[in-house]
Amino acid sequence: MKRLLTTLRHTYIGKKAQILGWGLGLALYGLLIVPMYDTFVAQGEQFQQMISSYPPEFLAFFGATVNSMLTPAGFLGMYAFSMLPIIIGIFSVIAGSALILDDEERGRLDLIIAHPIGRSSFFFGRTLGILATTLTIHILGWLGFSMLLGGSSLAVSWGQMAVPFLSLLVQTLFYIALSLMLSMLMPSRNLAAVVSGAIMVTSYFVSSLASINDSMGALAKLMPYHYFQTVLSFQELNLGWVAALLGISAIMIVIGWLRFIRRDIRLRGEGSWRLSFLSKRRKTI
Amino acid sequence: MRSTNYNKPSQELAIKIRGLTKSYGKVRALRGIDLDVGRGEIFGFLGPNGAGKTTTIRCLLDIIRPDGGKSSLLGIDPQADPVSIQALTGYLPGEMQFYDNLTVERQLRFFSDMRNLRTEWGYVRQLAERLDLDMKPQIKNLSKGNKQKIGVIQALMHRPELLLLDEPTSGLDPLMQQEVVSLLRDANTTGATIFFSSHIMSEVENIAKRVGIIRKGEIVEVAETSILTKRTLNRLTIRFKQAVEVRELGNLPEVEILSQIDGNSINLQVSGDMENLIHALGRLPVLDLVSERPSLEEVFMTYYKNKE
Numbered sequence: 001m002k003r004l005l006t007t008l009r010h011t012y013i014g015k016k017a018q019i020l021g022w023g024l025g026l027a028l029y030g031l032l033i034v035p036m037y038d039t040f041v042a043q044g045e046q047f048q049q050m051i052s053s054y055p056p057e058f059l060a061f062f063g064a065t066v067n068s069m070l071t072p073a074g075f076l077g078m079y080a081f082s083m084l085p086i087i088i089g090i091f092s093v094i095a096g097s098a099l100i101l102d103d104e105e106r107g108r109l110d111l112i113i114a115h116p117i118g119r120s121s122f123f124f125g126r127t128l129g130i131l132a133t134t135l136t137i138h139i140l141g142w143l144g145f146s147m148l149l150g151g152s153s154l155a156v157s158w159g160q161m162a163v164p165f166l167s168l169l170v171q172t173l174f175y176i177a178l179s180l181m182l183s184m185l186m187p188s189r190n191l192a193a194v195v196s197g198a199i200m201v202t203s204y205f206v207s208s209l210a211s212i213n214d215s216m217g218a219l220a221k222l223m224p225y226h227y228f229q230t231v232l233s234f235q236e237l238n239l240g241w242v243a244a245l246l247g248i249s250a251i252m253i254v255i256g257w258l259r260f261i262r263r264d265i266r267l268r269g270e271g272s273w274r275l276s277f278l279s280k281r282r283k284t285i
Numbered sequence: 286m287r288s289t290n291y292n293k294p295s296q297e298l299a300i301k302i303r304g305l306t307k308s309y310g311k312v313r314a315l316r317g318i319d320l321d322v323g324r325g326e327i328f329g330f331l332g333p334n335g336a337g338k339t340t341t342i343r344c345l346l347d348i349i350r351p352d353g354g355k356s357s358l359l360g361i362d363p364q365a366d367p368v369s370i371q372a373l374t375g376y377l378p379g380e381m382q383f384y385d386n387l388t389v390e391r392q393l394r395f396f397s398d399m400r401n402l403r404t405e406w407g408y409v410r411q412l413a414e415r416l417d418l419d420m421k422p423q424i425k426n427l428s429k430g431n432k433q434k435i436g437v438i439q440a441l442m443h444r445p446e447l448l449l450l451d452e453p454t455s456g457l458d459p460l461m462q463q464e465v466v467s468l469l470r471d472a473n474t475t476g477a478t479i480f481f482s483s484h485i486m487s488e489v490e491n492i493a494k495r496v497g498i499i500r501k502g503e504i505v506e507v508a509e510t511s512i513l514t515k516r517t518l519n520r521l522t523i524r525f526k527q528a529v530e531v532r533e534l535g536n537l538p539e540v541e542i543l544s545q546i547d548g549n550s551i552n553l554q555v556s557g558d559m560e561n562l563i564h565a566l567g568r569l570p571v572l573d574l575v576s577e578r579p580s581l582e583e584v585f586m587t588y589y590k591n592k593e
Binding site: 107110264267 | 343346348349350367368369371372374376378380381382383384395396398399400401436439
């Protein structure tokens with residue numbers, strides 16, 4: 001346990017730049033978007049006219065309607081939370097695929113893993129470290145979105161604001177787990193990041209397009225973004241969806257762990273974009 | 286050709302390897318290695334690049350998994366209990382990378398944390414001082430040689446029972462190479478077993494009591510260093526002050542005249558010690574003498590030629 005905690009601590013400390021960059025960036029976005037609602041409401045008629053001129057498909061893509069845009073949930077859903085899973089998703093894909101492979105592909109893991117840590121403690125220490133990092137980023141984002149709520153006509157409490165952030169956190173964890181698992185199964189970090197990113201973007205577009213085209217509804221149900229919830233109350237939150245996404249994430253992490261404890265640790269330059277069965281791997285013998 | 290030393294009781298062995306095999310796809314990196322290294326021994330693991338030295342060391346530390354065979358370090362199976370092995374071992378990889386943004390001291394503290402140890406920082410500073418390494422600069426500003434020094438310190442700083450070192454003097458200048466050798470001797474004096482790989486014959490001769498030679502994934506020889514040294518080839522270019530009769534040099538045992546450049550210069554090859562040659566040269570008007578060690582590959586080829 002001590003070995004796991006040591007790795008966790010070092011992982012968390014090593015991510016301080018990401019915590020500050022992504023967390024403060026998210027918070028700043030919240031500090032800008034929340035006061036915008038008052039302007040939005042004050043000029044409600046003009047906005048409503050402008051929004052009415054938009055094609056309904058455009059609004060539906062972002063999960064909004066003309067009437068919902070002036071409600072707190074509709075406003076936040078459209079202007080804040082519709083894009084956040086993609087923005088934070090970039091962090092997830094990079095962080096998950098790099099969690100272990102960054103050190104391995106740069107040639108550092110060989111020496112680190114020769115220390116008496118144990119592969120499982122190392123893997124879970126790193127995984128918990130990135131989970132703690134992600135949680136901190138989301139807390140900073142939530143604080144940024146909540147700090148100006150008191151002076152805003154949004155009429156949303158700090159607790160209500162936490163609900164979409166909880167759903168966002170689950171989405172982030174899902175993509176971290178996905179890219180971590182793929183990084184253990186694929187020949188290089190880049191490939192794992194590209195595939196994870198492609199799944200994330202596809203998920204976003206398929207789920208959004210399903211709001212316009214009903215025939216895509218069945219396909220959308222297979223996409224993680226479909227289960228992202230921007231509701232503002234815990235009562236409305238579908239906990240089954242939250243649990244399912246967390247469960248799948250846990251399974252992907254376990255698959256990554258099983259692969260990591262069984263495989264050889266590579267030296268620098270041994271990973272590649274190419275699939276291993278198509279390429280001659282460079283090995284230091 | 287393979288000579289082994291299986292007669293040592295296992296409790297006296299620091300390293301015991303039997304039939305170790307490892308392949309990378311179609312490349313057979315290790316083809317059934319057998320090797321014993323006694324406790325407290327300094328053992329040189331010699332072989333040309335690509336012979337399987339790094340693969341052997343990485344298998345022993347459970348960094349990579351062998352396809353077959355068995356090994357034990359200090360009586361522990363690395364596959365069954367890698368953490369115990371790693372706790373007792375100091376490892377210096379052949380290719381090392383660190384966190385560039387950390388200072389030397391922070392990087393060493395990181396390694397110390399990874400061992401969950403209370404490191405004796407007085408000892409670490411002493412090691413750094415002996416290697417002339419400043420602990421304050423960031424690693425990104427260090428030369429390859431200085432990075433190698435960090436590697437040496439992290440391998441030694443917890444006073445391990447067993448040191449597995451992959452080309453420990455790589456990238457160091459001759460003075461620092463001597464200092465590293467001296468540090469290894471000190472560690473050995475306090476009881477540490479040292480297993481180090483190299484492709485430089487003279488380096489191994491300088492420190493190891495016994496040597497194992499690996500070539501194309503097979504151990505081709507395990508011998509006392511002194512025996513190996515006797516077989517060592519030296520190539521000499523000798524210039525004389527005036528033209529001399531050199532035929533008698535060619536008649537000396539273990540001496541072969543390769544070429545006579547002009548009346549005043551000759552190229553010789555000597556296998557083993559040079560005592561007879563030096564005596565003979567003492568009677569001749571020698572202007573200068575240049576000695577050159579052949580490459581490891583040439584030494585191997587000479588072995589094979591002699592064996593055939």
